[in-house]
Amino acid sequence: MLAPCRALQTSDSIDWLKAGWRDLRRAPRQSLSYGLMTVALSYLISLAAWVWGNLGLYLGLVSGFVFVGPWLAMTLYAISLRLERGETPSLKRSLADAGHSIGSALVFAVILVVVLLVWARAANTLYIFFPAMADPSWRDLTWFLGIGSAVGALFCLVIFAASAFSLPMLMDRRVDAVTAVITSIHAVLRNKQAMAVWAAIIVGSVLLGVLTAWLAFAVVMPLIGHATWHAYRATIDASQWPLIDRGSK
Secondary structure (H helix, E strand, C coil): CCCCECCCCCCHHHHHHHHHHHHHHHCHHHHHHHHHHHHHHHHHHHHHHHHHCHHHHHHHHHHHHHHCHHHHHHHHHHHHHHHHCCCCCCHHHHHHHHHHHHHHHHHHHHHHHHHHHHHHHHHHHHHHHCCCCCCCCHHHHHHHHHHHHHHHHHHHHHHHHHHCCHHHHHHHECCCHHHHHHHHHHHHHHCHHHHHHHHHHHHHHHHHHHHCCCCCHHHHHHHHHHHHHHHHHHHECCCCCCECCCCCC
């Protein structure tokens, strides 16, 4: 069973960003706190990659994604949810709200970690296409880089489709992770053009973070997190599943 989705326009992503920006402005302290946590996590992963090479990078990505990434995302959705209900969000309250759904979110994260590990294995296998010469030219590397980029893009599409709406749905409704992931993939496939624009915005945001040595993540990640909540609200009709009761205190 999956939740039905609404038809989207290519311009809808701009509305999601505007709504996300309003949430960030209404709860700047809470939102930016989680943005700074994302910056700190990014520096920790970079340090691991620098000190231990690829092994440290993989360990940092896996541990950060499984235990920190979903929690940070859920807390941002919790802030938007509280604002949506006309309540005042807080750091303590958003953590508690995320705690109601973190079990399903971690199941979702483990699913994606399996995809990431398969991706890592595929990346290692691709070295059979690396030119067998001491100093290959760019022309010699074209085939290798082209295949690597195509495989990487395929895995990115899988992860994007699975995660676009699943975590907000887990935050909002009493639903299992598999149903949320299938619903997300279905909604992305039904709205290819609109979601392509949204994916491009996310990629651009990540590139901005890279170009600013991760510092832009302090604002960009909360903005994307809040906007993702509004994207879920505008796209997925999950009314057939019961709401998660968090109270109003």
